[in-house]
Amino acid sequence: MHGLRASAVVLLTVVTTFLAPAPSVPAVAGPADPEPVSLVTLSVPDAAAMERLVASGADLTERVRPQADGSVRIDAVLTPSQLAALPAGVTRASGSVPQAARKATTATTQQDQIVVERAVWFRSRDGYFLSVEASSSAAQAATLTVTWQGRRGTTGQAEMIAYVDAGAYLGHQFSTPVPADDRPHRITVTSTGGGRAEARVGEWPDGERPDHTGRGYQKDFVTQYMPPAQLNERIKALHRQFPKLTDLIALPYRTNGYRRHAQALIGTPPGAAVVVTSTAYGSEGGNDLSVELVTPGTPDRPLQVTVNGKLITVSLATDGSGAPASTAAQVVAAVNAVPGISVRAALYRTDPGAGVMAPAPPVQLDDFLNAPADVSRAPATVLALRIGERRDGSRTGVLAYAQEHAREWVTPLVTIEAAERLLRNYARDRATRRLLERTDIFIVPTVNPDGANYSFYDFNSQRKNMTNHCPPQQSDPALRNTWGVDVNRNYAAGSLFDGYFGASANCQSGTYAGPGEHSEPESRNVIWLAQKYRNIKFAMNVHSYGGFFMWPPGAYKLDGRVTLPRPAQQELAYFLRSARTIEQAIAAERGTVIWPQQTGPVTDVLYSAAGNSADELWYDFGIYGWDFEVGADLWNPATRAWEGVGFQPPFEEGHAEAMEFAAGLISLIGIAADYRER
Numbered sequence: 033m034h035g036l037r038a039s040a041v042v043l044l045t046v047v048t049t050f051l052a053p054a055p056s057v058p059a060v061a062g063p064a065d066p067e068p069v070s071l072v073t074l075s076v077p078d079a080a081a082m083e084r085l086v087a088s089g090a091d092l093t094e095r096v097r098p099q100a101d102g103s104v105r106i107d108a109v110l111t112p113s114q115l116a117a118l119p120a121g122v123t124r125a126s127g128s129v130p131q132a133a134r135k136a137t138t139a140t141t142q143q144d145q146i147v148v149e150r151a152v153w154f155r156s157r158d159g160y161f162l163s164v165e166a167s168s169s170a171a172q173a174a175t176l177t178v179t180w181q182g183r184r185g186t187t188g189q190a191e192m193i194a195y196v197d198a199g200a201y202l203g204h205q206f207s208t209p210v211p212a213d214d215r216p217h218r219i220t221v222t223s224t225g226g227g228r229a230e231a232r233v234g235e236w237p238d239g240e241r242p243d244h245t246g247r248g249y250q251k252d253f254v255t256q257y258m259p260p261a262q263l264n265e266r267i268k269a270l271h272r273q274f275p276k277l278t279d280l281i282a283l284p285y286r287t288n289g290y291r292r293h294a295q296a297l298i299g300t301p302p303g304a305a306v307v308v309t310s311t312a313y314g315s316e317g318g319n320d321l322s323v324e325l326v327t328p329g330t331p332d333r334p335l336q337v338t339v340n341g342k343l344i345t346v347s348l349a350t351d352g353s354g355a356p357a358s359t360a361a362q363v364v365a366a367v368n369a370v371p372g373i374s375v376r377a378a379l380y381r382t383d384p385g386a387g388v389m390a391p392a393p394p395v396q397l398d399d400f401l402n403a404p405a406d407v408s409r410a411p412a413t414v415l416a417l418r419i420g421e422r423r424d425g426s427r428t429g430v431l432a433y434a435q436e437h438a439r440e441w442v443t444p445l446v447t448i449e450a451a452e453r454l455l456r457n458y459a460r461d462r463a464t465r466r467l468l469e470r471t472d473i474f475i476v477p478t479v480n481p482d483g484a485n486y487s488f489y490d491f492n493s494q495r496k497n498m499t500n501h502c503p504p505q506q507s508d509p510a511l512r513n514t515w516g517v518d519v520n521r522n523y524a525a526g527s528l529f530d531g532y533f534g535a536s537a538n539c540q541s542g543t544y545a546g547p548g549e550h551s552e553p554e555s556r557n558v559i560w561l562a563q564k565y566r567n568i569k570f571a572m573n574v575h576s577y578g579g580f581f582m583w584p585p586g587a588y589k590l591d592g593r594v595t596l597p598r599p600a601q602q603e604l605a606y607f608l609r610s611a612r613t614i615e616q617a618i619a620a621e622r623g624t625v626i627w628p629q630q631t632g633p634v635t636d637v638l639y640s641a642a643g644n645s646a647d648e649l650w651y652d653f654g655i656y657g658w659d660f661e662v663g664a665d666l667w668n669p670a671t672r673a674w675e676g677v678g679f680q681p682p683f684e685e686g687h688a689e690a691m692e693f694a695a696g697l698i699s700l701i702g703i704a705a706d707y708r709e710r
Contacts, residue, residue: 063297063300063301063305063510064296064297064508064509064510065509065510066111066491066509066510066511066512066513066514067111067112067113067510068111068112069091069109069110069111069493069513070109070110071093071107071108071109071110071678072107072108072110072115072124073105073106073107073108073124073125074090074105074106074107074108074118074122074123074124074125075103075104075105075122075123075124075125076103076104076105076106076121076122077102077103077121077122078102078103078121078199079197079198079199079590080121081119081120081121081122082104082198082639083533083590084119084120084121084122085108085118085119085122086533086534086535086536086541086543087119087536087537087538087541088114088117088118088119088538088541089114089514089536089538089540089541089542089544090108090110090114090541090542091108091109091110091493091495091541091542091543092106092107092108092542092543093106093107093108093109093577093578094575094576094577094578094580094638094661095107095577095578095676096638096639098193098194098195098196098197098205098207102172102194102196104197105125107676108542109493109495109542142225142226143225143226143227144168144169144170144174144223144225144226144227145168145169145227146166146167146168146169146176146221146222146223146227146228146229147166147167147229148164148165148166148219148221148229148230148231149165149166149167149203150163150164150165150628151163151164151165151219151231151232151233151234152164152233152234152235152236152238152628153212153215153216153233153234153235153236154209154235154236154237154619154625154628155215155623155625156619156623156624156625156667157622157623157624158623158667158669159211159212159667159669160182160211160212160213160214160215160216161209161210161211161212161625161667162178162180162188162190162206162209162210162211162212162216162219162233163205163206163209163210163236163627163628163629164178164192164205164206164219164221165203165204165205165628165629166178166192166203166204166205166221166229167201167203167204168204168223168225168227169227170223170225170227171194171201172194172196172201173225174194174204174223174224174225174227175191175192175223175224176191176192176204176221176222176223176224177189177190177191177192177221177222177223178190178191178192178206178219178220178221179219179220179222180212180216180218180219180220180233181216181217181218181219182212182213182214182215182216182217183214183215183217184213184214186212186213186214186216188210188212188213188216190206190210192204192205192206192221193205193206193207197593197639198533198588198590198593198640199593200593202636205629206629208627208665208674209627209629209674211667211672216233217232217233218230218231218232218233219231219233236612236625236628237611237612237613237615237616237619237625237626237628237631238612238616239609239611239612239613239614239615239616240613240616241616241620242616242617242620242695242699242702245457245461245463245464246460246461246462246463248460248461249457249460249461249464250452250453250456250457250460251449251452251453251691251694252449252691253448253449253452253453253456254445254448254449254452254687254690255687256683257441257442257445257488257680257683257686258444258445258448259407259484259485259488259489260412260478260481260484260485261407261408263444263448263477263478264415264477264478264481266448266451266477267280267415267417267448267451267475267477268280268415270417270451270452270455271417273455274455274458277419277420277421277455277458277468278417278418278419278455279417279418279423280415280416280417280418281415281416281417281418281474281561282413282414282415283413283414283415283416283476283557283560283561284557284560285414285553285554285556285557285560286411286412286413286553287411287412287414287480287481287482287497287498287553287554288411288482288497288498288499288553289313289408289409289410289411289412289482289498290401290403290407290408290409290412290481290482290485290486290498291313291314291315291316291399291401291409291410291498292313292314292399292400292401292498292500292512293309293310293311293312293313293314293318293399294309294310294312294313294314294318294319294321294397294398294399295307295308295309295310295397295398295399295400295508295509296308296323296395296396296397296398296509297380297508297509297510298323298325298389298392298395299325299360299380299387299389299390299392300390301380301381301383302380302381302383302387303360303383303386303387304359304360304387304388304389304390305360305379305380305383305387306360306363306364306367306377306378306379306380306389307377307378307379307380307504307507307508307509308323308344308367308375308376308377308397309375309376309377309378309397309504309507310374310375310397311374311375311376312374313399313409314397314398314399314400314401315399315401315409316409317374318374318397318399319396319397319398319399320342320396320397321342321343321344321374321375321396321397322342322343322344322394322395322396322397323343323344323345323346323375323394323395323397324343324344324345324346324392324393324394324395325346325348325363325389325390325391325392326345326346326347326348326391327347327348327350327354327355327356327391328347328348328350329350329354330350330354331350331351331352331353331354332350332351332352333347333349333350334349335347335348335349335358335362335363335366336366337366337367337369337370337373339370339373339374343394344367344373344374344375346358346363346366346367346389348363348389348391349362356388356389356390356391357388358388358389359385359386359387359388359389360379360380360383360385360386360387360389361379361384361385361386362385363377363389364377364378364379364385375397376504378504378505378507378508379504379505380508381505381506381508382505398509400490400509400512401486401489401490402489402490403485403488403489403490404489407485407489412481412482414476414478414479414481414553414554414557415476415477416474416475416476416561417451417474417475417477418472418473418474418475419451419454419455419468419472419473419474419475420468420471420472420473421468421469422469422472423472425472425565425566425567426472426567427470427471427472427567428470428471428472428567428569428570428704428705428707429471429472429473429474429565429567429568429569429570429704430471430472430473430474430568430569430570430571430572430700430701430704431474431476431558431561431562431568431570431571431572431649431655432446432447432450432473432474432475432476432571432572432574432697432700433447433475433476433479433558433571433572433573433574433645434446434447434476434477434478434479434573434574434575435477435478435479435480435481435484435574436479436480436519436520436554436573436575436645437480437483437495437496437518437519437520437575438480438482438483438484438486438487438494438495438496438497439487439492439493439494439495439679439680440574440575440576440577440679441487441488441679441680441686442576442577442662442663442679442680442681442686442689442690443574443575443576443660443662444477444478444484444574445686445687445689445690445694446574446660446662446689446690446693446694446697447475447476447477447574447694447697448477448690449690449691449694450475450694450697450698450701451475453694453698454467454468454473454698454701463702466705467698467701467702467705470704470705471701471704471705472565472567472568473701474561474565474568476557476558476561479519479554479557479558480496480497480519480554482497482498483495483496483497483498483516483519486498491513492679492680493513493679494513494516495516495518495542496515496516496517496518496519496542496544497516497517497519497552497554498515498516499515499516499517499546499552500515500516500539501515501517501539501544501546501547501551502514502515502539502540503539506539506540511540514539514540515539515540516544517544517545517546517551517552518535518541518542518543518544518545518546519552519554519555519645520573520575520641520643520644520645521534521535521536521543521544521545521546521641521642521643521644522545522546522549522550522551522552522554522555522643523549523550523555523558523559523643523644523645523647523648524549524550524559524643524648524652525596525643525647525648525650525651525652526585526586526587526596526642526643526644526647526651527545527549527587527642527643528545528642528643529545529548529549529643530642531589532587532588532589532596532640532642532643533587533588533589533590533640533642534587534639534640534641534642535641535642535643543641545642545643549643555645558645558649559645559648562649562652562653562655563653568653568655569654569655569656569704569707570655570656570658570700570703570704570707571645571646571649571655571656571657571658572658572659572660572697572700573644573645573646573657573658573659573660574660574662574693574697575659575660575661575662576660576661576662576663576679576689577661577662577663577676577677577678577679577681578630578661578663578664578665578676579624579626579627579630579661579662579663579664579665580626580630580631580637580638580659580660580661581611581614581615581626581630581631581658581659581660581661582630582631582632582633582634582637582638582646582658582659582661583599583607583611583632583633583634583646583650583656583657583658583659584596584599584633584634584646584647584650584651584657585597585598585599585633585634585635585647586633586634586635586640586641586644586646586647586659587634587635587640587641587642587643587644587647588635588640590640595633595635596635596647596651597651598633599650604633606656607656607658608631608632610656610700610703611631611658612631613699613702613703614658614696614699614700614703615631615696616699617695617696617698617699618692618693618695618696618699619692620695621688621691621692621695622688622691622692624664624692625664626664627664630661634646634659638661644659645657646658646659658700660693660696660697662689662690662693663676663677663678663679663681663685663689664677664689665677666685677689
């Protein structure tokens with residue numbers, strides 16, 4: 033059992049001090065303005081409620097915490113409207129679970145059997161901590177308590193919680209690792225059902241120590257958060273400086289581009305409103321168009337639409353008294369009937385369009401994109417930097433790719449820092465030279481450059497890409513922050529389209545899977561690398577935040593919680609053994625330890641993520657596919673609680689995360705250097 037972790041509820045503060053502008057979303061949103069978002073903690077009582085929450089379009093983060101009453105708390109990025117319309121059973125969390133709620137689940141009729149599945153201690157920069165996982169034959173009906181003894185006569189006690197996911201009992205664990213005064217060496221687990229078990233406490237992660245680096249080893253190469261153009265320039269510069277050790281690969285599928293069609297909302301919703309959208313992208317002429325509604329001022333005139341250069345004039349029909357008489361639906365039909373017109377009109381959302389339109393002065397269409405003019409709007413070519421002495425397919429390949437989710441600003445820095453360390457230490461450090469002699473490394477700093485630009489310059493909570501698959505009813509300007517496809521739900525193994533849970537068919541959902549598998553160029557680019565370079569045997573998908581280290585299976589079918597096939601025991605052991613070594617390298621940087629209950633298969637330690645990339649790499653290509661969730665919680669000694677760091681922490685923290693997870697990525701490359709085909 034490696035259950036979902038629980039943690040202190042800490043609301044994310046998004047920091048935009050580097051490149052993100054002042055928010056373009058006003059505090060009070062008008063009809064054409066997106067609603068502001070905030071990160072809130074939700075209480076989800078059961079699997080059915082979670083299914084409703086995903087289907088509703090909620091943008092869920094990777095911070096998930098089981099509770100003592102069997103519910104789950106999960107952080108979500110939501111608008112006020114979404115908060116007001118939470119699915120049945122889902123509520124905004126506040127405070128801790130009442131004691132009475134816990135006691136209600138503890139009655140048992142006979143002595144239960146307790147199995148301690150893992151008991152480990154770790155030492156971070158903040159002291160000693162204990163993590164225990166156990167299971168009871170009475171399942172969630174039992175309440176388990178852990179008592180421990182440690183060095184120098186130290187003792188402690190803490191209650192465990194039952195974790196039930198999609199109706200399946202996965203065992204008991206601590207909500208978070210608990211602090212201990214010194215190193216624990218023995219535990220006793222007792223149950224309200226009478227069961228009892230004892231175990232020795234091992235060390236975590238207790239993997240192989242990182243390779244010793246020689247004197248003069250260089251690191252610390254990232255100095256700021258970087259948008260896609262800067263990321264690409266960094267790897268181009270490395271290729272220019274180290275041409276004998278690198279290739280620059282232009283991936284074949286160009287993205288949508290940082291661009292949108294220009295729009296205007298004319299009229300007053302609900303009732304009498306029309307959405308006008310340019311047929312050209314805003315950057316290609318759509319932003320130059322204007323639309324006005326006029327009245328001829330004389331009675332019994334017909335509805336007419338004329339085009340004069342970049343100005344579209346809608347002359348409203350009048351009744352016998354000369355008053356406007358054109359409904360919204362009639363205006364839409366008239367505009368769309370003009371041959372060759374440069375816009376399309378649509379009704380506002382689900383409004384039937386029966387309201388009469390009023391005259392309106394010229395309104396200029398806008399694509400609402402705020403990046404500087406030097407940020408390209410054209411379809412983007414995603415770049416990969418290939419590193420190694422022999423880049424001919426004869427060496428074990430390692431793929432590291434980041435920023436499938438646009439708002440995860442730290443993740444590209446992990447890949448850039450690792451690339452810099454590998455190349456700049458090659459000539460001076462024996463351990464680094466060995467890596468480049470024995471491996472073939474592919475680094476993609478940003479899989480989703482369009483979404484990343486949107487996150488930096490327009491809406492820093494953007495998760496998805498910028499391809500809008502929504503119909504007109506869901507495509508007015510106020511909804512522009514909800515468009516896009518979740519790239520890490522768009523792959524072809526264990527997908528939504530195969531019946532797996534954890535992605536949405538709702539085009540406005542944070543986990544929208546797209547109209548079909550591989551509908552997006554971003555996912556096709558990742559799989560193209562796996563198809564073309566068959567020597568790739570290892571892959572690391574770098575995400576944030578929460579401090580997880582995961583691998584397949586990553587999805588299950590909700591009915592019966594049937595997961596994708598679990599790797600064989602030997603393969604699972606290899607995943608775990610490698611993970612402990614990589615986590616040892618992470619901890620060596622500044623003492624950050626990835627928790628044991630957050631190390632394991634995705635379905636065991638997080639949730640079901642239908643259509644994720646690591647699953648396709650593993651099941652279709654035999655590639656050991658891992659996922660980082662960088663940004664582990666920080667221990668606050670004053671409050672004695674774990675606190676989250678968020679997607680875009682102050683750069684001092686983001687820099688530290690990049691340093692430690694770059695060390696972990698290099699450790700993975702070391703594992704690949706020792707790999708032999710079985």
